Amino acid sequence: MTGAVVTKSSPVVVVPSESKQTTTPPASHTVALSSFDLCMLPFPMKLVLAFDRPIHEPVETIKRALSRELDHYQPVAGRLDGEGGIACTGEGVVFVAASASCALDEAMASTLQEMDLTVSCPGVFCRDADPLLLVQVTEFSCGGFVVGVTWNHLLADGAGIGQFLCAVGELARGVSPPSVTPVRHWDDALRGLPTTMVRAQRSTVDNNGSRYLVRHDIAIPLSLVSRIKGESGGCTAFEAVAAVIWRCRTRAVASPADDSPAPLCFPCNVRALVGAGAGYYGNCVVGQVVPATSGAVASSSIADLALLVRRAKESVLDLLLPGSSGHGEARHQGGAQAAPLRWYDSLGVISWVNLGFDAADFGGGRAARVIWHEDRTLLPGCMVCPPCRGDAFSVSSLCVKPEHADAFLRELDLLGIQYW
Known part of the structure; x- marks a missing residue:
């Protein structure tokens, strides 16, 4: 379909309804x-x-x-x-x-x-x-x-x-008050992050501005994910999907003999680990890194890469300990060095599954599609979006430069993955 036009009205400001009822x-x-x-x-x-x-x-x-x-x-x-x-x-x-x-x-x-x-x-x-x-x-x-x-x-x-x-x-839908009482204040009695980690987490992202990359919408078959889960001995769907994108992207942008860093980065929700109560809606995630070289990622099986992701998830508690560098024990896996990374070295993979996006219902039922609506990003990355499209996991991707797009798609083709 071509030629679709979106016509917008002028922006207005929506304020809390109670403040409309008063003069101040x-x-x-x-x-x-x-x-x-x-x-x-x-x-x-x-x-x-x-x-x-x-x-x-x-x-x-x-x-x-x-x-x-x-x-x-x-x-x-x-x-x-x-x-x-x-x-x-x-x-x-x-x-x-x-x-x-x-x-x-x-x-x-x-x-x-x-x-x-x-x-x-x-x-x-x-x-x-x-x-x-x-x-x-x-x-x-x-x-x-x-x-x-x-x-x-x-x-x-x-x-x-x-x-x-x-x-x-x-x-x-007429349900009032909301079923979940919101909480934004952070209780000082709860576990926070070490100061060293706050600095480290911010430094992992190049904040000199976002970059434009080629967008792909990818459908990873459930059958492929199931096969990887079986070969790995029981990884999760996210770990399997992350491993697929990680290897395909790495093979597209680097040679098999390349020993340059090719880490995978992903956020972990740590509400349960730090004691955040029900209804807390501020940030409560930490970024985990799975370090590896381009050659190691390109030559590994997807199942083995999925297990690396799993081990990094299991060590996330280490990131919350005093004196943490912000990268946990995963920093020592795969032979990568702790030196600062260049912008295009890393791949970020985020899951929007089970966050409630597709559960939002304004009166006609849940969302039919959830989409990461970006055309630029701070870090080359992908978003795993709910719900599954038919018999596949939906992934929105901004992870390769134009010169690497064809090679990336060839890697997806080899695994029988659809894209558009």
Whole structure:
């Protein structure tokens, strides 16, 4: 399908509904950023949820629910204070209503990821004065709609935004108050991150700006994942998918004899390990690294690579110990050195499965598609997105330069993996 047009209205600001009922906004207070928040850069993350079942007036329904939800999630309507906190000023979030000139099923079959379905921040990084959340609701000619969400990563991680969107959906369906009581304040009694690790985590990302890479949408067959799980002795689906992309990408960008670093990076949700309670929606992830050389990755079986990922996941508790360098015991696996990495050396793989994105329901049922809606990234990477597409895992990829794209696709072909 070609020629689909998205028409946007002018942005408006949605504020907490309670502040609309008074002549002055509520008194602001400040939520301190935790050590987990401070590991993050203020990079805007973009998410698209596609709903193929119509609801009544999706734009107004979601806009009203969003306003009411900000009463419960006051930091979301605030601003960074420039001093390590979020000031709950009640200034609100940006909201854009839009319409598309095609049916949603047409777009999902081909160009959904290329359409203008999210609101962009002015720069590569979010500024302190910028809204922490920007939402666009796009209605399609068939009655289906898309909710596009852009958020400052300092506000929340994926699990936190998933919780927030599910709560907006509950209010849109008439469920009030939300079933999960939100918590943004970090209890000082909980385990935080060592200072050395905060510095190390931030230093693993090149913060000189995002880079444009070739986008691919990939469907990794369940049959392939099952085979890898069997050969590895029981790895998880994420570990299998990460290993597939890691080897294919490494073979595409480096020669088999290359001994340059080719580490795999992935975040781990550590809420259970640090004692964060139910409803906490701030950042609570740490980045884990599986170091290896290009030659080792290119020559290894996918099952063996999946086991490397598993061992790194199992050692994540080491990252939380005082004196941690931020890379845990995995730093010593595979022969890689601890020297700083060049931007294109690393591959990041993130899972958006089980974060609640596909559970958000604004009145017509769950999302039919969840899409990582980026055209640039700080680190070459992939997003494993729910739900599975038929009998395959859906992966959104920005991991190779144009000159390596053909070789990357040839590696996928060898494994019988579809892409577009």
